[in-house]
Amino acid sequence: MALLRVRELKRHYDVRLPGGLMGRRAKLKAVDGISFDVEKGKTLGLVGESGCGKSTTAKLVLGLIPANAGSITFDGKPVTASHDAAWRAMRRRMQMIYQDPLGALDRRLPIADQIGEPLVIHEPGLAASYRRERVAELMAAVGLRRDQAGSYPHELSGGQRQRVIIARALALSPDFLVCDEPVSALDVSIQAQVLNLLEDLRAKNGFASLFISHDLKVVRQMSNRVAVMYLGLIVEEGPPEAIFHDPMHPYTRALVSAIPTPARRGRRERIVLQGDPPNPVDKPAGCPFHPRCPSAMDICRTTPPKLIGHGPRRVACHLHDDAPETRLIAAE
């Protein structure tokens, strides 16, 4: 049984587009029916370009915003967005790490108080001396010095602030951690420190996580499975080596080939997609990717492809509609 189970999750927003006196009503389909599992102690990486619904998914999973349809189950119990006692008890076990550490910290509170705050809220009976000890342990675990306990966020560097955020998220020993672009604001050398720290903590504490990033290299480093999102849908999902070394969906192929790395220099075999990612308000009919897809067929313009299993992975593309068994037979 998966720790987190998401089925046909949808989140639509009502928006008004320019046109007419009051504007024209439209639906922005931020997340449009996604399903995935996160196993205990494993990491699911979520990649995609801006506006594809990664962050909305994170908020939905934690019950921070209500879903329009679909279900989220955490450890067998449904996650709702009604912030009652049951939800709070569940949120103890599900924590979040944010992209912008300065924005997620209170500027007027010493960092030790912020790291200890979840304990104050969720374990009010805890003795202050024990809490201080626990905060000191957490700070040591994330590589902050003891004498920094009284520092304020502005006195720390970006990497240190992110360590504070991680320590705070781990204060209640959560089973599940949502990391929304946790290293995007950090420099390369600091990014490596934080990624290694997260990996070590995961090995030690055994939490599962949803790891969101636009950087495929970082996601590959951190994930056991990867889901690629495009316009509110998962287009391909599977083990990172399969997804990044042998992508099946044309969008994943373009995304993977677009990553510049020192090892790939000089080999200009990038698939450059035409056009911009379309607006989630005017989602094209059929496959959402077909207007930019180099191998679009007639069926792609009319029928949305289903996410179909191909060995260890799932792909939503009409190119791979036939199940792998039948393809093998055809090839023979």
Place this chain on the structure above:
Amino acid sequence: MSVASEPLLAIRDLTVEFDQGDHFVQALHGVDIVIERGQSVGIVGESGCGKSITWLAVLGLLGSRARCAGSVKLDGEQILNRPDRELTRIRGSRIAMIFQDPASSLNPVHRIGRQIGEVLMLHRGLTGRAARAEAHRLLDRVGISNALQRLDEYPHELSGGMNQRAMIAMALAGEPDLLIADEPTTALDATIQAQILDLLHELRCENDMGLVLVSHDLGVVADMAERVAVMYCGRVIEESPGDRLFDAPRHPYTRGLMAALPDIDGPKRRLKSIAGTVPPPRHLPPGCAFGPRCAHATPECATHRPDLRPAGAPRHRAACLHTDLIADSLDTGLAVPEAADAEWETA
């Protein structure tokens, strides 16, 4: 002295200090960079290393609180600390610059066509129909579809990638000899980044234009630049032809940066982070600025500031006292996973 023998742009011993009221903080400590005509040079470094300040200083855009010294020669002619009146003739027409965030570099209340027209009038004396036709051609050239209609749109009506294309069109409007692109794709999505990098590459080849690509992303620089300079704490600490730098980096910091970068190909390995953090510019350590974070540091490194010196190949220089030692000890093992990391081949 013929102009042709001079490099397009030669920066020598450039220093920049900022007036903080009661004291000066030094941001650049003597930067040397030479750019030949039509060459692409990548500048890499982490935030605060001075990679952007260098180019703002070259164009005289740092404002009155900055004190610049050294020499910046464009075609052999000194341009550092020249009066604004003279620099305006260089900015945009000889050296153009594009920035990270196109939306905040474009004027939100003017149409795209008018903003390009302004450059055309200033540097090429084009007005009216001629300017509009040229603006149309430029927008078309940078790959904006429906260019005629876009001329009359405002920046908020265009996507981030389109705005960056419009910025590039504006930069090209003055027909510059050198384009400085400061993190041109950092704010853009991966597939759009690929489009913009391809465009910059094409335009450089087409117009025989020099290109300076400032980026924190080693991958982007590796992809685009013939020469690469790595900066740390206001100095160039290594420079070399691009291939040589990425195959055989000699400075421990460059090696550290590359080992810290996750890769998409090859076996998964544990990242090697660089210990510590970049020192604040007010409290630089004596001697080598990277010394306190360096695994190869010796007592000598704390007292001697190394200058750029030859590093085992033509046109490859590194500012490290121990380049020979590092070459011998590390040549084999940069991207090879250690045995202890075998467990990282995860299920």
